[in-house]
Amino acid sequence: MRGSLTVVGTGIQLACHLTPEARAHLIAADEVLYLVGDLVAVSSLQRLNANTRSLHDLYEPGRSRDETYDDIVAEILAAVRGGARVCVALYGHPGVFARPAHQAVRRARAEGFPARMVPAVSAEDCLFADLGVDPGENGCQSYEATDFLLRKREVDVSAALVLWQISVVGNLTYAPDGDPSRLPVLVEYLCRFYPREHEVVLFEAAQFPGSEPIIQRPALCELAAADISPATTLYVPPTGRRAVDRELRERLGLADASPARTAAPAVSPLSS
Amino acid sequence: MGQKLIGEFLTELAEDVDKLRAYLGEDRDDLLRESGLSEDQQEVLRSNDLKRIRDAIRAEYSGAQILFVPLGLQNLTVPQNITAPQNLTAPPEDDDEG
Numbered sequence: 001m002r003g004s005l006t007v008v009g010t011g012i013q014l015a016c017h018l019t020p021e022a023r024a025h026l027i028a029a030d031e032v033l034y035l036v037g038d039l040v041a042v043s044s045l046q047r048l049n050a051n052t053r054s055l056h057d058l059y060e061p062g063r064s065r066d067e068t069y070d071d072i073v074a075e076i077l078a079a080v081r082g083g084a085r086v087c088v089a090l091y092g093h094p095g096v097f098a099r100p101a102h103q104a105v106r107r108a109r110a111e112g113f114p115a116r117m118v119p120a121v122s123a124e125d126c127l128f129a130d131l132g133v134d135p136g137e138n139g140c141q142s143y144e145a146t147d148f149l150l151r152k153r154e155v156d157v158s159a160a161l162v163l164w165q166i167s168v169v170g171n172l173t174y175a176p177d178g179d180p181s182r183l184p185v186l187v188e189y190l191c192r193f194y195p196r197e198h199e200v201v202l203f204e205a206a207q208f209p210g211s212e213p214i215i216q217r218p219a220l221c222e223l224a225a226a227d228i229s230p231a232t233t234l235y236v237p238p239t240g241r242r243a244v245d246r247e248l249r250e251r252l253g254l255a256d257a258s259p260a261r262t263a264a265p266a267v268s269p270l271s272s
Numbered sequence: 273m274g275q276k277l278i279g280e281f282l283t284e285l286a287e288d289v290d291k292l293r294a295y296l297g298e299d300r301d302d303l304l305r306e307s308g309l310s311e312d313q314q315e316v317l318r319s320n321d322l323k324r325i326r327d328a329i330r331a332e333y334s335g336a337q338i339l340f341v342p343l344g345l346q347n348l349t350v351p352q353n354i355t356a357p358q359n360l361t362a363p364p365e366d367d368d369e370g
Binding site: 014015016018038039040043044047204206207208209210211212213214 | 279280282283285286287292295296300317320321322323325326329330333
């Protein structure tokens with residue numbers, strides 16, 4: 001029997017976000033390996049397929065996450081090489097902030113195994129819906145929080161900014177309860193671009209059917225004192241709208257259009 | 273037969289679209305009354321409070337930890353010397369029409 005790999009996402013709420021395609025792959029798999037965000041999702045996966053195995057045991061507090069990711073990829077590839085139709089289920093979108101998933105797919109393909117990823121609902125998708133934010137309106141910058149600081153990312157304050165995994169900013173090990181001790185460094189860096197009193201949003205997507213998302217709106221300078229969970233994402237609204245460049249507008253043949261019209265996001269069946 | 277768990281009930285919603293539709297719609301109270309959950313459990317779910325629901329589920333599973341794990345860091349231990357292309361660092365000339 002020839003092994004194969006399919007990586008699916010459970011979305012943030014498995015009950016509401018699991019796609020029919022992902023469900024079909026989970027049911028048909030010889031083995032399901034999973035990393036999901038709650039015990040209800042674990043239980044649901046076990047009901048869909050009797051042969052499930054958690055990858056959580058590969059995480060150890062204090063251990064480098066890079067090492068853990070290597071082990072995750074190795075574990076997945078070992079199952080595929082053994083000839084099983086392997087389905088890996090990850091919470092959220094399996095390809096968003098999920099480096100081991102991409103690595104496993106690439107490596108499986110390089111070894112000649114059929115491998116693919118099935119898209120799903122990410123925390124950022126929930127954020128756009130729950131906060132009423134359209135990333136097409138002003139643009140959107142999206143970074144992992146530690147990466148954002150280490151690389152001294154420049155910020156365009158006229159576009160939205162999303163920072164993921166702020167609860168473990170500056171901590172490269174596995175910290176199951178989060179480690180917000182370095183949040184003041186993040187606040188200090190953001191204050192180079194935004195007013196200290198700029199209202200930001202701490203967002204945690206609703207994890208269960210019917211439950212409400214957790215949305216807090218502190219001032220930027222109060223961020224470090226806020227109640228932040230490991231699943232909290234930071235959204236920083238733009239401080240203003242970027243002006244339209246006259247020369248480029250004319251070169252695009254849009255000279256007669258009003259600035260508001262040229263700035264509006266396109267809406268079509270293909271873009272929405 | 274022991275007391276039904278909130279986690280079990282939510283798992284059933286994942287398997288049964290009709291139940292899920294009822295739960296998310298106007299038949300929620302009826303569904304909860306017939307769910308086998310205690311009044312206290314029903315009240316937790318009616319609160320729609322993510323923290324309360326999560327804590328209740330955690331308690332049901334003997335204090336098991338929420339299983340959130342970060343997956344996204346990209347080789348941050350490797351020194352980086354990548355510089356942005358010039359055209360990305362220079363903002364376009366703006367006018368005041370926006």
